[in-house]
Amino acid sequence: MPRSIHIIGAGLAGLASAVQLAAQGMRALVYEATNQAGGRCRSYLDPALGIVIDNGNHLVLSGNRAALGFLDMIGARVRMFEASSASFPFIDLASGERWTIRANDGAIPWWIFDRNRRVPGTSARDYLALLRLLRAAPGATIGELLDCKGPLYERLLGPFLLAALNTEPPESSAALAGAVIRETLVAGGRSFHPLFARDGLSAAFIDPALRFLESNGGTIAFGQRLRALAFDAGHITGLDFGDASVPLSPGDAVVLAVPPVVAASLIPGLSTPTEFRAIVNAHFRLDPPAGLAPMTGVVNGMVEWLFVFPDRLSVTISGADRLLDTPREELAARIWQEVAKIAGIAGRLPPWQIVRERRATFAALPAENAKRPGARTDWNNLLLAGDWTATGLPATIEGAIRSGNRAAELIRKVT
Numbered sequence: 001m002p003r004s005i006h007i008i009g010a011g012l013a014g015l016a017s018a019v020q021l022a023a024q025g026m027r028a029l030v031y032e033a034t035n036q037a038g039g040r041c042r043s044y045l046d047p048a049l050g051i052v053i054d055n056g057n058h059l060v061l062s063g064n065r066a067a068l069g070f071l072d073m074i075g076a077r078v079r080m081f082e083a084s085s086a087s088f089p090f091i092d093l094a095s096g097e098r099w100t101i102r103a104n105d106g107a108i109p110w111w112i113f114d115r116n117r118r119v120p121g122t123s124a125r126d127y128l129a130l131l132r133l134l135r136a137a138p139g140a141t142i143g144e145l146l147d148c149k150g151p152l153y154e155r156l157l158g159p160f161l162l163a164a165l166n167t168e169p170p171e172s173s174a175a176l177a178g179a180v181i182r183e184t185l186v187a188g189g190r191s192f193h194p195l196f197a198r199d200g201l202s203a204a205f206i207d208p209a210l211r212f213l214e215s216n217g218g219t220i221a222f223g224q225r226l227r228a229l230a231f232d233a234g235h236i237t238g239l240d241f242g243d244a245s246v247p248l249s250p251g252d253a254v255v256l257a258v259p260p261v262v263a264a265s266l267i268p269g270l271s272t273p274t275e276f277r278a279i280v281n282a283h284f285r286l287d288p289p290a291g292l293a294p295m296t297g298v299v300n301g302m303v304e305w306l307f308v309f310p311d312r313l314s315v316t317i318s319g320a321d322r323l324l325d326t327p328r329e330e331l332a333a334r335i336w337q338e339v340a341k342i343a344g345i346a347g348r349l350p351p352w353q354i355v356r357e358r359r360a361t362f363a364a365l366p367a368e369n370a371k372r373p374g375a376r377t378d379w380n381n382l383l384l385a386g387d388w389t390a391t392g393l394p395a396t397i398e399g400a401i402r403s404g405n406r407a408a409e410l411i412r413k414v415t
């Protein structure tokens with residue numbers, strides 16, 4: 001009889017664990033509180049628009065090796081559209097100026113020496129400042145190490161770091177920024193080709209993972225909210241789902257892959273991040289005009305990134321707590337004005353949807369980063385996973401999948 005591993009939470013961290021464990025011949029039993037898998041990375045049929053949209057636009061970069069490894073494992077790499085180069089078009093909404101950053105693929109970044117490829121108004125020397133982030137002390141903020149102003153910051157670093165950290169860069173952890181930059185910008189253009197889930201996040205990351213699980217002896221049960229864990233000396237002995245309880249056999253283990261607030265309520269004395277940041281997405285249903293880049297960075301606007309899908313234009317605004325109380329109609333109208341300008345569209349507001357994820361990610365502050373626990377717990381058959389655990393990365397797909405992989409690895413080694 002193979003060992004049963006009980007995975008609580010069917011977000012990317014839980015699914016990554018489950019897929020790894022099932023591939024190794026263990027019984028991966030996933031329990032999800034809601035009636036849908038994917039957690040913060042999912043698609044759904046939106047009633048206002050009448051089309052399937054994602055809860056938020058998610059960008060993956062070609063240097064996200066765990067994310068790509070996961071897609072390869074579940075046979076879904078083809079569901080992602082990878083740009084053929086590290087090119088990022090930008091527009092400055094205040095001046096109307098447009099430019100495209102075009103990094104070369106190799107490890108030596110000669111693009112920063114070419115004024116037609118680097119950020120307008122910068123010199124190659126400006127980019128050296130990035131190296132300071134690579135050696136950042138755990139308590140340092142980006143603002144302590146970088147001058148958060150000037151063309152390089154305003155036109156590339158600020159937007160890039162805000163998107164990666166979902167927290168205003170000057171107050172954010174320099175170490176987390178350094179980790180992202182080391183694996184992308186500093187690793188050469190080949191590591192930051194953008195990848196998009198053109199047919200939706202669930203079609204790429206979630207549905208194929210569920211199919212993989214099922215064909216490898218795993219199961220997923222929806223509507224199963226874990227209420228309590230049964231603790232014994234150094235061990236978890238059972239799971240309490242309210243209506244049902246599941247006793248654990250010797251050799252069984254649990255991967256708890258739920259958000260931090262839930263984990264803290266289930267495990268006494270667990271340290272977790274407690275401060276969060278919101279992300280606002282606006283979706284407009286229309287046939288996008290031909291020739292728009294899949295993604296455009298926006299400077300001096302409320303819009304930060306514009307994504308193009310076959311049936312809609314979608315906008316991402318990170319660190320968006322300031323917009324949580326703005327009436328939805330007002331937000332839609334203001335964002336649409338900017339979108340029309342960026343996309344060169346005239347016309348009235350099309351059907352729209354605003355999705356506000358209040359707790360999109362933990363706040364990437366040094367103090368919050370310090371609260372992240374490792375995967376091991378005081379109970380040897382209980383492992384933690386989630387983008388908020390101590391992955392060394394900000395809350396991202398890459399971090400979530402790495403955490404799930406790590407928990408699966410420890411199951412083999414520790415329990």
Ligand SMILES: Cc1cc2nc3c(=O)[nH]c(=O)nc-3n(C[C@H](O)[C@H](O)[C@H](O)COP(=O)(O)OP(=O)(O)OC[C@H]3O[C@@H](n4cnc5c(N)ncnc54)[C@H](O)[C@@H]3O)c2cc1C
Binds near residue numbers: 031281
């Ligand atoms: C709008 C938005 C945009 C984003 N953009 C990007 C991006 O561009 N690039 C990027 O890399 N990352 C992005 N992210 C971050 C990324 O989505 C997350 O890092 C990742 O999805 C987190 O996965 P997770 O498994 O750690 O957590 P979650 O997705 O939160 O999964 C936890 C799961 O546990 C379930 N659960 C909760 N309580 C219980 C319980 N008691 N019992 C059973 N199940 C329970 C939840 O329902 C959920 O399914 C974005 C996030 C948001 C919200």
